Amino acid sequence: MKAVLVVLIVICVLLAAAYAVGLIFVRQLIVRQDNFPTPETGARSSSLLEPTGEALWKHNIPYFAPFRDLPFDEVSIVSDDGLRLCADVLRGSGTGVTVIFFHGYKSEPACDFAAMYDFYNELGCDLMYVHMRAHGKSEGEYIGFGALDRYDVVLWTKKAAELFPENSIFLHGMSMGAASVLQSADLELDGHVCGMIADCGYSDLETVFKNLVGELYHLPVMFVDIFEYVNLLKAGYGFKEASSARSVSVTEVPLLYICGDSDRYVPKDMALKIYNACRSDKKLLLVPDTGHAASFMCANEEYRSMVTDFINGHRRKN
Numbered sequence: 001m002k003a004v005l006v007v008l009i010v011i012c013v014l015l016a017a018a019y020a021v022g023l024i025f026v027r028q029l030i031v032r033q034d035n036f037p038t039p040e041t042g043a044r045s046s047s048l049l050e051p052t053g054e055a056l057w058k059h060n061i062p063y064f065a066p067f068r069d070l071p072f073d074e075v076s077i078v079s080d081d082g083l084r085l086c087a088d089v090l091r092g093s094g095t096g097v098t099v100i101f102f103h104g105y106k107s108e109p110a111c112d113f114a115a116m117y118d119f120y121n122e123l124g125c126d127l128m129y130v131h132m133r134a135h136g137k138s139e140g141e142y143i144g145f146g147a148l149d150r151y152d153v154v155l156w157t158k159k160a161a162e163l164f165p166e167n168s169i170f171l172h173g174m175s176m177g178a179a180s181v182l183q184s185a186d187l188e189l190d191g192h193v194c195g196m197i198a199d200c201g202y203s204d205l206e207t208v209f210k211n212l213v214g215e216l217y218h219l220p221v222m223f224v225d226i227f228e229y230v231n232l233l234k235a236g237y238g239f240k241e242a243s244s245a246r247s248v249s250v251t252e253v254p255l256l257y258i259c260g261d262s263d264r265y266v267p268k269d270m271a272l273k274i275y276n277a278c279r280s281d282k283k284l285l286l287v288p289d290t291g292h293a294a295s296f297m298c299a300n301e302e303y304r305s306m307v308t309d310f311i312n313g314h315r316r317k318n
Contacts, residue, residue, distance in 0.1 A: 025227040026234050029212070030142050032134040036106040040064060048264045052294035059297050060115050067114035072129075075163065077155045079133065085152055086130075086137035089163070093124035097315055098160045098167040098192075100128045102153065102177030104293065105143065108136050112174040116296055119304055123311070126164050130156055132177060142235035145205055147242040149180035150187060157190035168315035172197040175265070175293055182244035182274065185251035195254040195314045197307060198244075200263055200293055203270045205239040211265070245277040254281040256310045258303065260290025283310060 037043030039061045045053035072088035079085055087100075088109060099120060103112040109129035120127055132149055134140035142148075153171065160169050169192045173181035178201025185196065202208045209224050228239045248255060255278050259271040268286070275284050285306050290298040 023230055023234075025223075026142075026230055030145075030231055030235050032141050032143065033106060038111065049292050049294075050264070051262055051289065052260070052291040052298060056291075056294045056297055060111065063114035063117070064110045067110050067117055070117070074137070075128075075159065077152075077159050079155065080151050081148075083133055083139040085133060085139065085155075087156065087159075088129045088131075088137075090121075090127045092121070092126045095124035096167050097123070097170065097311060098126040098128065098164045099170045099172050099311075100130060100156055100160055102130050102149070102171065102173040102180055103132060103135070104175030104177050105145070106135070107174070107176075112177070112293065113172075119307075123308065125311075126167060128156070128160055128163075130177075132180070143176075144180070144235075144237070145176060145208075145242075146179040146183045146244070147205060147237040147239075148235075149176075150183040150242060150247075153180050153184035154187050154189055157193050161190040161192045168192060168194040168311075170195045170197060170311055170314075172199070173201055174199045175201065177201075179242075179244050182255075183242040183247045185253055185255075186247040189253065192316070193253060194316060195256065195310060197256045197258070197310065198274075199258045199295060200260065200266045200271075201244055201257075201274065202266050203245045203273045204243040205241075207270060208265070209239055211267075245274050248274060248278040248280070250279070252280050254310070254314045256283045256285070256306060258285040258287070258295050258306075260287045260292065260295055260298065262289055263292045265292045281314070 039057035045057050070090060072090060074086055075089055076084050076086045101109060101113050103109050113129060131138040133152060134143045157169055169190065171181045171193065178198035181196050182198050182201045206224065209227060210221050232238045257275050259266055261268050275282060283306060285302060287295040287299040296303050
């Protein structure tokens, strides 16, 4: 009897320790953090952004202040779970195209899209820059990693159709924002959505966290299961709930997928998994010697050309 009691105590201690480790994971990676490091505060980029991380941050800094000074209008929606989510809107020159931008993890519209503003402005598009849940102007305690945000994407497409009822809608996501767009592809997007531009969006959450656990925290992969259980309790979603590859395999929405072939967050095989799974009309831009989220910088002319052709080739014909 005493031996059984000792075993039970040991099991309880181990479970408590595992739960405590899982809580640390959730607090560091999932809970909202408004003071995350940025290029402007002098922070260094993550080693996982190399080989182009430091160069990307230096390249983007000059675009931030002019972008933030633009005369945005703020609009908002209410998410399915009751959060007020916000976006900044700029009206274009009436070309009949709206682009909705979804930024990446612990980022903001300026960090991911300020450098692209001149390009999209020249195209004359109406522009909507979404603040993802638990980021920036939007409410939320837990970052959704696409599993929650995909439903927000659907609502934003309906909001865009309400604001610009005659326009073709294109969704442009970066990293986590791209994954959110991809994972919304099998949901009921507004009928005006004509295409998805996904820049380095990951194929599934489980693979991403396995990479993070191994490369950032040097922990065994088994810890991902612990993290998933605690995250399910706290944030309300598991890591297998959303899959970009699965969603694009059943959508009819055209896809332009972009990624660096040296990306450490979204490795080349993950990028190809998404692209190969897609059954709609699709194009691929795989940029040589380029890390995470740096394709616009490293292959600027090709990026601009492919996006322009994609929009022109798939917009609604009035």
